Amino acid sequence: MTTRQSVMLLVVLVLSLPGLIHSFKPLFNSNSFTHREITRIAVLRKTAEVCQDIAASKGLDFNLIVSASVVKAHAKKENYIRGRWSLGQICHTLQDFYSHSNWVELGNKAPYSALIRPDQPLKNLAGQNTPTCRSCVGENCTNNILPDVLNQGLLTSGYFSIISSSKPTGKCSHGGSADRTSRRDPVGGINKDTLDSSHGFRHNEAANLAIRATMELLEDIRLVAGDTNFMR
Numbered sequence: 001m002t003t004r005q006s007v008m009l010l011v012v013l014v015l016s017l018p019g020l021i022h023s024f025k026p027l028f029n030s031n032s033f034t035h036r037e038i039t040r041i042a043v044l045r046k047t048a049e050v051c052q053d054i055a056a057s058k059g060l061d062f063n064l065i066v067s068a069s070v071v072k073a074h075a076k077k078e079n080y081i082r083g084r085w086s087l088g089q090i091c092h093t094l095q096d097f098y099s100h101s102n103w104v105e106l107g108n109k110a111p112y113s114a115l116i117r118p119d120q121p122l123k124n125l126a127g128q129n130t131p132t133c134r135s136c137v138g139e140n141c142t143n144n145i146l147p148d149v150l151n152q153g154l155l156t157s158g159y160f161s162i163i164s165s166s167k168p169t170g171k172c173s174h175g176g177s178a179d180r181t182s183r184r185d186p187v188g189g190i191n192k193d194t195l196d197s198s199h200g201f202r203h204n205e206a207a208n209l210a211i212r213a214t215m216e217l218l219e220d221i222r223l224v225a226g227d228t229n230f231m232r
């Protein structure tokens with residue numbers, strides 16, 4: 001896919017955000033952020049930034065409404081289904097990191113840039129045999145990530161299966177009714193997909209980091225494509 005194509009796909013994505021991009025979790029949850037909303041917010045914010053920069057460089061005032069209608073007109077002419085899939089998949093995976101890992105619980109206030117830099121290794125991952133969780137207290141999973149993991153800044157995520165309940169000893173689960181691994185010790189999970197999830201009390205933090213991470217990804221595309229192509 002050429003840069004030009006990826007930029008076009010991006011714009012199509014902005015306008016048509018189809019059912020392809022499922023929620024950060026559920027299809028119906030009025031208060032929680034969905035992947036669609038996270039991507040939409042990130043794309044709109046980044047697009048607004050580029051518009052402002054272009055306008056400023058020409059000594060003009062930027063008007064979002066006019067720009068949006070121009071973008072719409074472009075998007076109507078083309079239909080890049082495969083590319084939309086690709087970008088949607090990248091965004092989905094990138095955003096899930098913030099909901100499914102313990103990045104937020106480790107106290108991080110910024111996105112993990114190494115995720116979108118292939119040359120940078122992921123550091124400080126919890127080892128295969130390192131226990132990471134203990135059982136929640138009833139429904140309360142506030143303190144289920146082991147203090148050692150948090151103190152050492154070890155990055156981890158949760159096991160998930162709808163079929164089997166098996167997972168390595170002491171490992172965190174994703175959590176939720178569909179996740180059978182979360183029913184065995186250590187019971188409960190760490191996902192932040194919705195406000196009601198095991199770690200739903202950190203849902204908003206995770207969603208905001210996901211928005212910023214998506215904007216970093218878009219900024220990378222913008223730098224490669226240039227402002228004008230980015231807007232096409």
Ligand SMILES: *[C@@H]1O[C@H](CO)[C@@H](O)[C@H](O)[C@H]1NC(C)=O
Binds near residue numbers: 140141142143
């Ligand atoms: C959950 O447990 C923590 C202590 O581990 C406590 O501070 C908190 O109030 C509990 N939350 C609820 C909703 O019971």
